[in-house]
Amino acid sequence: MTLAPVIKLNDGNSIPQLGLGTWPLDDDQAATAVVQALEAGYRHIDTAVKYGNERGVGNGVRASGVDRGELFITTKLDGQYQGNDRAIEGLDGALERLGLDYVDLLLIHWPLPQRDEYVSTWKTFERLQAEGKVRSIGVSNFKPAHLERLMAETDVVPAVNQIQLSPAITRTAEREFHEKHGIVTESYSPLGGSGAGLLGAPILSQLAEKHGKTPGQLVLRWHIQHGLVTIPKTANPDRMSENLDIFDFALDPQDLAELAILDEGPGAGNDSDVTGH
Numbered sequence: 314m315t316l317a318p319v320i321k322l323n324d325g326n327s328i329p330q331l332g333l334g335t336w337p338l339d340d341d342q343a344a345t346a347v348v349q350a351l352e353a354g355y356r357h358i359d360t361a362v363k364y365g366n367e368r369g370v371g372n373g374v375r376a377s378g379v380d381r382g383e384l385f386i387t388t389k390l391d392g393q394y395q396g397n398d399r400a401i402e403g404l405d406g407a408l409e410r411l412g413l414d415y416v417d418l419l420l421i422h423w424p425l426p427q428r429d430e431y432v433s434t435w436k437t438f439e440r441l442q443a444e445g446k447v448r449s450i451g452v453s454n455f456k457p458a459h460l461e462r463l464m465a466e467t468d469v470v471p472a473v474n475q476i477q478l479s480p481a482i483t484r485t486a487e488r489e490f491h492e493k494h495g496i497v498t499e500s501y502s503p504l505g506g507s508g509a510g511l512l513g514a515p516i517l518s519q520l521a522e523k524h525g526k527t528p529g530q531l532v533l534r535w536h537i538q539h540g541l542v543t544i545p546k547t548a549n550p551d552r553m554s555e556n557l558d559i560f561d562f563a564l565d566p567q568d569l570a571e572l573a574i575l576d577e578g579p580g581a582g583n584d585s586d587v588t589g590h
Contacts, residue, residue: 314354322472323495332357334546340369347373349550361389371411389422396430400437419447423589454585475499480575482582499542
């Protein structure tokens with residue numbers, strides 16, 4: 314069984330570098346996928362209130378028989394739980410659905426800057442962490458400007474920022490900002506989303522043939538070598554095993570230089586100043 318390496322967070326906890334994304338699986342699909350993923354060697358599962366599958370994730374965790382202490386479970390609270398102490402109710406509901414006493418990582422799903430509530434929400438997150446209901450706290454889809462304000466007005470630097478990121482959407486400036494401030498970058502949609510898109514790029518086929526891997530494995534290896542945490546989503550057990558089978562090879566400097574042609578520029582991807590939920 315292959316286990317992903319772990320990355321140390323700024324609060325002393327550790328996060329497995331590769332996990333299972335569960336959007337858009339429903340409860341039944343998520344339960345099955347979690348069992349299959351844990352059997353394959355995954356120890357990191359990502360969900361969110363908005364996904365509507367936390368109960369399924371929890372059912373899968375229990376059905377797997379894997380000890381809770383071996384697992385890293387993330388959930389995210391969306392806009393309805395921003396402001397004042399709404400995050401307390403949000404986390405309590407998530408824990409009830411998951412059937413857990415704590416989550417390993419709790420994220421603010423989107424900054425929603427037009428609502429101007431993410432700072433007060435973060436202060437509530439700090440209290441939830443101090444109370445032991447969550448081991449680590451972080452954010453998702455935050456830009457450097459959002460993070461700068463958060464760090465200026467609160468006490469705890471986010472452990473993680475989960476953002477849309479791939480070889481086509483590299484977010485170099487964001488990653489450099491995170492590294493400077495000790496924030497781990499976590500990639501969602503690491504394979505570029507649905508459809509052929511990124512995975513159909515000729516350079517990926519060429520490098521996959523060179524290394525005896527698939528284009529998807531090449532892309533996931535790109536994330537790993539850049540020190541990113543990545544959470545590809547799949548309900549296919551063969552694909553789960555394939556996605557985990559990326560620790561027996563390395564991309565060389567020439568490979569990485571050639572993959573740079575896939576970068577669509579700093580404007581690619583979603584803009585969390587104007588979108589979110």
